[in-house]
Amino acid sequence: MNKYLKILIYLAVGLIVIQFIGIDKSxxxxxxxxxxxxxxxPPEHIASLIKTSCYDCHSYKTSYPWYSNISPIxxxxxxxxxxxxxxxxxxxxxxxxxxxxxDLLLKCYKQVGARQMPLPSYLLLHDEAKINKEQIEEFYTWFKTQSDNIKL
Ligand code: HEC
Structure with a gap:
């Protein structure tokens, strides 16, 4: 058999086999x-920002996209x-x-302010989770105030 065809068949079989190894979505x-x-x-506009941009990874209310059924994605x-x-x-x-x-409130505004969160790879497929400049400022101010208000 042609060498390349053989490699392709191995790859295809491999891809099929790994489909049986899914992730735990419970x-x-x-x-x-x-x-x-x-x-x-939080006020409504901050609440909806957090739910849309953070809850998929930082809560138990993850909504999984269809491609979350495909291994290895x-x-x-x-x-x-x-x-x-x-x-x-x-x-x-x-x-x-x-x-x-x-500490977490502080990390939230630092990470979002530095555009490290939401994860850039996530934003490639989640347009709705993108945060514009004005929203970043609102997010930053609200989270900073919450954090500063906690007196230890
Ligand atoms: C695609 C998944 C994903 C999304 C969406 C996401 N995060 Fe994260 N976040 C992670 C992962 C993974 C880590 C841990 C590894 C790292 O820091 O990169 C993390 C770490 C963090 C940390 C650091 C916590 C610590 O203890 O150091 C903060 C704060 C944070 N995220 C805030 C947010 C906020 C706020 C949002 C929404 C604006 C958000 N993240 C959206 C995946 C995500």
Missing amino acids: APKMEGYLDFMEVEL SWSIGSHVTEGRAHLNFSTWGEYETEVKK
């Missing part, structure tokens, strides 16, 4: 009162979600210690 049911929205009561999405939640989970916000909350 998430625990959380008490609503622990959610960031209930604890910090799914693995990358799965690891972003697992890692994102481990660093900051808006669904369990009420459980964080006060110092942790203050």
Whole structure:
């Protein structure tokens, strides 16, 4: 058999086989009162920004796109979600210690201000999650005020 055809067949079989290794999309049911929205009561425009641009990776309310069913793309999405939640989970916000909350609020405005969050790779496929300059300023100001208001 032609060498290249053989390689192609191996690749195709490999791609089919890895489709059986999906990601775990389950998430625990959380008490609503622990959610960031209930604890910090952000104004509507900030709330919708956070839900649209951060909740996919930083909460248990992830909405998975259709391509999250295709390996190996799914693995990358799965690891972003697992890692994102481990660093900051808006669904369990009420459980964080006060110092942790203050620090996370600060990290949020720093990361968004520096355009490091939302992850640039995520924005390639999520136009709706893009944050414009004016929104970044609003985000920055609100998060900074929240953080500064926590006196330790
Ligand atoms: C595509 C997934 C994804 C999205 C969307 C996303 N993040 Fe992240 N975020 C991550 C991952 C993964 C990490 C951990 C690794 C890193 O820092 O790059 C992280 C880390 C962070 C950290 C650092 C926490 C720490 O303990 O150092 C903050 C703060 C943060 N994100 C805030 C946000 C905010 C605010 C938004 C929305 C504006 C957002 N992220 C959107 C995936 C995401």
